[in-house]
Amino acid sequence: MLLRNVLVASLAACVSSPLVSAWTFSNATLAINERSGTLETHQFSASVPLADIVSLPSSALARLRFTVRSDLTPDTSNKPHQAYAIIEDPVTKIESSFTADVRENGRARVDIDYKTIPTALLGPNKPLTVKIVLASFGTEAPLKVEIGQILPVYNGPSPAGPIRFGPKPEIIHIFRPDPKFVSSAISLFFSAIVVTTAVALIGSWLHLGAAPSQLPKALASSPFGHLGFFASIIAIEVAFFNYYLGSTIFKLIAQISALAPIAFLSGSRALREVRSRRLKGE
Amino acid sequence: MAHFGRRIMQLFSLALVALVSVATALSTSGSKLLVVLDPSIKKQDYSIFFDDLKGRDFDLDFRAANDPNLSLVSFGERAYDQVILTLPPTQKALGPNLLAKPLLEFMTSGGNILVLLNPTGHALGSVREFARELGIHLPFRDTKLVDHFHYDAATSPELHDTVILDPATDLVAVPHLEVDSTKKILYSGSGFALDNNHLLFPILRASDTAYVYDPAEELLESDAPFVSGTQAYVVAGIQARNNARAVIIASSSMLSDEAFNAADSANRELAAGITKWTFQETGVIKLKSVAHKLANTVEENPQIYRVKQDIIYEAEISEWIDDKWVPFVADDVQLEFTMLDPYYRLNLTAVGVSGDSEVYATTFKAPDQHGVFTFNLNYKRTGLSYIDDKRTVTLRHFGHNEFLRSFEIPNAYPYITSLVVVVVAWMLFIVLWVFSGPEKAPEKKTQ
Numbered sequence: 001m002l003l004r005n006v007l008v009a010s011l012a013a014c015v016s017s018p019l020v021s022a023w024t025f026s027n028a029t030l031a032i033n034e035r036s037g038t039l040e041t042h043q044f045s046a047s048v049p050l051a052d053i054v055s056l057p058s059s060a061l062a063r064l065r066f067t068v069r070s071d072l073t074p075d076t077s078n079k080p081h082q083a084y085a086i087i088e089d090p091v092t093k094i095e096s097s098f099t100a101d102v103r104e105n106g107r108a109r110v111d112i113d114y115k116t117i118p119t120a121l122l123g124p125n126k127p128l129t130v131k132i133v134l135a136s137f138g139t140e141a142p143l144k145v146e147i148g149q150i151l152p153v154y155n156g157p158s159p160a161g162p163i164r165f166g167p168k169p170e171i172i173h174i175f176r177p178d179p180k181f182v183s184s185a186i187s188l189f190f191s192a193i194v195v196t197t198a199v200a201l202i203g204s205w206l207h208l209g210a211a212p213s214q215l216p217k218a219l220a221s222s223p224f225g226h227l228g229f230f231a232s233i234i235a236i237e238v239a240f241f242n243y244y245l246g247s248t249i250f251k252l253i254a255q256i257s258a259l260a261p262i263a264f265l266s267g268s269r270a271l272r273e274v275r276s277r278r279l280k281g282e
Numbered sequence: 283m284a285h286f287g288r289r290i291m292q293l294f295s296l297a298l299v300a301l302v303s304v305a306t307a308l309s310t311s312g313s314k315l316l317v318v319l320d321p322s323i324k325k326q327d328y329s330i331f332f333d334d335l336k337g338r339d340f341d342l343d344f345r346a347a348n349d350p351n352l353s354l355v356s357f358g359e360r361a362y363d364q365v366i367l368t369l370p371p372t373q374k375a376l377g378p379n380l381l382a383k384p385l386l387e388f389m390t391s392g393g394n395i396l397v398l399l400n401p402t403g404h405a406l407g408s409v410r411e412f413a414r415e416l417g418i419h420l421p422f423r424d425t426k427l428v429d430h431f432h433y434d435a436a437t438s439p440e441l442h443d444t445v446i447l448d449p450a451t452d453l454v455a456v457p458h459l460e461v462d463s464t465k466k467i468l469y470s471g472s473g474f475a476l477d478n479n480h481l482l483f484p485i486l487r488a489s490d491t492a493y494v495y496d497p498a499e500e501l502l503e504s505d506a507p508f509v510s511g512t513q514a515y516v517v518a519g520i521q522a523r524n525n526a527r528a529v530i531i532a533s534s535s536m537l538s539d540e541a542f543n544a545a546d547s548a549n550r551e552l553a554a555g556i557t558k559w560t561f562q563e564t565g566v567i568k569l570k571s572v573a574h575k576l577a578n579t580v581e582e583n584p585q586i587y588r589v590k591q592d593i594i595y596e597a598e599i600s601e602w603i604d605d606k607w608v609p610f611v612a613d614d615v616q617l618e619f620t621m622l623d624p625y626y627r628l629n630l631t632a633v634g635v636s637g638d639s640e641v642y643a644t645t646f647k648a649p650d651q652h653g654v655f656t657f658n659l660n661y662k663r664t665g666l667s668y669i670d671d672k673r674t675v676t677l678r679h680f681g682h683n684e685f686l687r688s689f690e691i692p693n694a695y696p697y698i699t700s701l702v703v704v705v706v707a708w709m710l711f712i713v714l715w716v717f718s719g720p721e722k723a724p725e726k727k728t729q
Binding site for chain 2: 079080081083084086088093094095096097099101102133136138142144162163164166167169170172175181183184186187188191193194195197198201202205210211212213214215218226230234270277
């Protein structure tokens with residue numbers, strides 16, 4: 001381990017020069033290559049980035065070529081320890097690095113293959129910032145420069161993000177619609193028709209001459225029969241009405257069982273009286 | 283005599299309770315701390331770190347890994363509440379008590395573990411396996427994290443392996459650590475990679491130009507870094523589903539007196555923050571009580587509700603700050619009302635303080651679907667202890683006497699009117715039929 005450190009240190013020492021020097025690159029191009037050949041080539045430099053966003057089809061790779069040189073040092077040492085192309089999503093700041101293949105003479109090549117771009121960086125219309133990092137041990141100033149943006153062409157739905165803890169969207173239950181009611185006016189109109197019909201019917205009875213003309217005579221001959229009969233019928237109607245309003249079935253049974261014998265006894269007497277009158281032809 | 287004996291026992295237990303309550307003054311999970319210290323690591327090099335822990339009422343028990351009496355478990359119970367594990371610089375086994383399985387079982391029973399990897403990046407197979415179970419992938423031995431952009435020129439002018447991390451950009455778990463962002467964090471060691479796992483709690487990562495390289499394989503150029511840029515982490519933890527915590531620090535040198543005493547160093551604050559989180563002193567919340575009831579009633583937690591009734595739900599949450607429980611304030615506490623799927627997911631609003639807890643409440647109308655529903659308070663946030671509370675209730679449908687009456691429904695007016703008209707007309711008909719007759723006796727018939 002110690003030996004290794006000494007080795008690295010001596011290497012760094014021979015790389016560094018007493019003058020202040022810096023890593024840089026020149027002759028840089030970005031080519032979009034497909035199996036069929038090169039689609040397009042763009043020039044850039046450390047100070048002049050790519051003008052436009054370069055689109056990268058899913059079957060292609062972006063090949064960066066440049067010549068690394070360290071200012072004021074001999075050509076033989078033009079090989080930095082760190083020569084990376086970094087692609088970064090400017091929104092999420094997630095990044096991925098691709099190592100450059102640097103030759104002794106400083107010629108470097110990085111392939112950013114669409115297939116090797118992590119899925120976290122892919123998405124519809126998601127341009128990625130490309131940076132070149134050149135740095136090494138020693139005192140030479142490192143270089144990190146943004147050279148432009150590439151846009152991996154992504155068709156399809158947005159990939160689902162990773163599972164993370166956090167608040168979820170609110171859910172509010174949607175109730176089934178309430179039953180709809182007709183307006184009271186229409187309902188009352190039809191009720192009025194019903195009432196009118198009844199009035200017309202009763203009116204026609206009266207028009208035909210129906211009248212309780214025998215009332216005094218009937219009451220005189222069978223007072224218990226008629227009064228009891230009508231009173232019990234009305235009482236039974238009242239009992240049913242109470243049940244409709246909310247009384248219990250047991251109360252109703254009790255009331256009806258009390259009223260039914262009265263209605264039966266008084267009713268039979270009343271009807272007997274009616275029969276006697278009818279037989280007399282009245 | 284027996285009475286006297288009982289009194290003595292009472293006094294004794296009182297004293298014991300007092301002792302225990304003093305001893306557990308700062309950590310919510312206990313003060314018994316085992317430090318597995320490798321002989322290669324000198325305790326005096328880390329004196330400030332250990333003194334800080336003692337100052338926080340921890341009861342430190344230093345043991346070597348090969349101590350025959352060392353055991354994380356005694357009589358089936360956890361023997362310690364917390365463990366700090368340091369690793370040797372070279373290949374050496376830690377013994378059967380510190381294999382991955384006992385360490386994981388220790389966490390399963392609620393213990394917290396802080397692992398300090400050796401600065402050489404050497405991790406034993408057992409620790410590597412333990413870390414992999416947590417979703418942390420440790421680097422190969424002798425690898426180094428270097429950053430040619432942010433390094434300490436005084437200690438590593440050539441090798442750039444003492445890197446400077448900026449708390450403002452590299453600290454991920456900012457809300458749970460109090461670190462002055464104008465200071466710097468000194469670090470030398472390796473870096474590890476993390477799984478994409480939501481239980482993980484990343485704390486400190488490397489800067490975007492850093493990378494891990496292996497001096498043996500990549501002496502001249504870094505052609506296949508183990509991990510690079512902000513994907514390289516140097517401190518990360520995990521909170522298991524039972525709220526037990528484990529943190530791995532990629533290099534123990536970060537906690538040395540040398541690093542603490544360096545000019546402008548934030549390492550000491552960071553170490554305090556990391557150990558406080560690991561040993562359940564910060565980021566600890568608890569659910570104090572839950573109550574649900576019908577609106578405008580007093581009876582709490584009934585077993586049954588009816589559909590479309592207004593329900594009030596209240597939960598009280600406290601947070602452990604320093605040495606006491608205080609109200610926990612947040613704006614993202616959510617309640618789910620579920621039957622298989624959530625019918626409601628509602629943000630709870632903080633409605634006030636009750637003693638040492640904050641009251642979160644909401645009111646909602648029970649859905650128009652009868653069945654067995656669950657009030658599910660599932661509050662899980664990275665860095666905070668998990669709260670997961672489920673209360674099951676029945677939601678019944680309308681009773682036969684709970685619907686609208688027919689006279690309240692306009693559509694029914696014609697029917698009700700018809701009924702009344704029939705009754706009245708029938709009564710009238712009976713009267714007419716019974717009492718009607720010719721005005722005079724039908725004498726004309728005899729003609």
